[in-house]
Amino acid sequence: MRTRYRDWGAIEKADPSPLQEIAELTGKAIIPGDLPLQFIRGIAFPGVILQCRDDILQVTGTLAPNAVGEYVPSGTFEDKPMYAVNVPDPSFVCYYNASAKTYVIAATVTDAPLTDFWRPIIPIANPIGIYRPHGSYTGVAAVDDSPTDLSGFSAEAQIRRNEQDELVYDLNPTVTDAVGGEITIPPVPSFVTITFENVGSYHWDLILTDNVPNRFGPYISSVFTIVDNFTQL
Numbered sequence: 001m002r003t004r005y006r007d008w009g010a011i012e013k014a015d016p017s018p019l020q021e022i023a024e025l026t027g028k029a030i031i032p033g034d035l036p037l038q039f040i041r042g043i044a045f046p047g048v049i050l051q052c053r054d055d056i057l058q059v060t061g062t063l064a065p066n067a068v069g070e071y072v073p074s075g076t077f078e079d080k081p082m083y084a085v086n087v088p089d090p091s092f093v094c095y096y097n098a099s100a101k102t103y104v105i106a107a108t109v110t111d112a113p114l115t116d117f118w119r120p121i122i123p124i125a126n127p128i129g130i131y132r133p134h135g136s137y138t139g140v141a142a143v144d145d146s147p148t149d150l151s152g153f154s155a156e157a158q159i160r161r162n163e164q165d166e167l168v169y170d171l172n173p174t175v176t177d178a179v180g181g182e183i184t185i186p187p188v189p190s191f192v193t194i195t196f197e198n199v200g201s202y203h204w205d206l207i208l209t210d211n212v213p214n215r216f217g218p219y220i221s222s223v224f225t226i227v228d229n230f231t232q233l
Contacts, residue, residue, distance in 0.1 A: 036223045037204065039169075041196055043229070045188035050173075050206075052148040052181035052219070057083045057094060057127055059105065063139035067092040067105055067118070071143075077109060083127065094127050094143065103127045105141055147181030150208070153216075155183045157206040159224045168202055168226075196226050 039045055057071035071083035071094050080096040080103075097104045098111040102123030106114050116135035131141040155173040160166070169188075176184040183206070202225065205218035 034222045035220050036225070038224065039188065039193045039196060039226045041199070041226065041228050042190050042194040044190045045193060047187035048185040049176075050183040050185070050220075052150060052183065053145045054148055055081075056146055058144050058146055059085070059092075059094070059141055060144075061139050061141045063118075063133075063141055064137065065107075067141065078111060080125075081127070082109070096125070103129070103143075105131055105143070147179065149179055150175050150181055150183070151178040153178070153208045153210055154213075155206060155208055157185065157204055157220075159202050159204045161202055168196075171204065173206065199226050199228055201225050 035048075035050075037048065055073055059068055059071055061068060067085070069085040071085045071092075074082050074084040074093070076082055077095045078098050082093060082095040084091060084093045092105055092107055093109050094103060094105045095109055096102070097106075097114060097117075097119075099113045100117075100119055100123070102119055103126070104114060104117045104119045106117035108114065114134070116137050118131035118133055118137060118141045120129045120131055127143055128145065129143055131143060133139060133141075153175060155175055157171040157173045159168040159171065161168065171185050173183050173185045176182050201223055204220075204222060204224040206220040207215055207217035208219065209215050
């Protein structure tokens with residue numbers, strides 16, 4: 001089984017210019033991420049599916065009042081990201097409501113109980129999901145983020161001890177769904193992982209290249225560990 005990561009998380013970037021370049025080329029920003037991975041010697045690595053998505057929410061449905069549209073990041077509330085849209089009047093906000101203990105869509109931003117709003121059946125700590133109406137509101141709202149179109153880009157990812165050391169392993173990622181922003185790191189069989197003699201902590205990153213080729217990133221930069229089983233045959 002391969003693991004699908006919805007997005008790449010957020011890490012600090014010392015130089016935002018590569019992000020700006022890729023945003024201009026694709027029309028949407030790519031959020032960099034921190035994703036530790038691991039090889040266990042003699043155990044097959046299952047592979048990873050990455051999804052590159054932006055931080056703009058898309059709210060869809062047949063809703064009354066009309067709250068459909070693109071919700072853009074608009075600061076924080078209750079220490080969680082808040083998203084706002086104008087549709088055109090009134091303005092609706094998707095935010096975390098402390099009383100409901102979940103994300104909601106409403107025209108009022110408050111930590112107190114709400115009367116008219118949409119909320120998921122099961123409380124969620126991130127805004128992605130299906131929202132049911134309450135009070136005078138009607139219709140079911142679907143909230144999702146948007147994939148970044150990677151058409152024309154290729155992915156590269158390698159493992160090394162540090163930037164100057166020799167290559168430990170090429171993860172050989174491929175863009176498997178360009179429009180859907182999907183990149184796949186393929187499985188590695190057990191007869192390959194057993195050949196890694198030096199256990200320990202390494203580093204890996206993922207970059208994108210275009211047809212020129214220009215290089216952009218890294219969009220993931222993280223630790224890669226190689227370990228042994230405690231149970232030995």
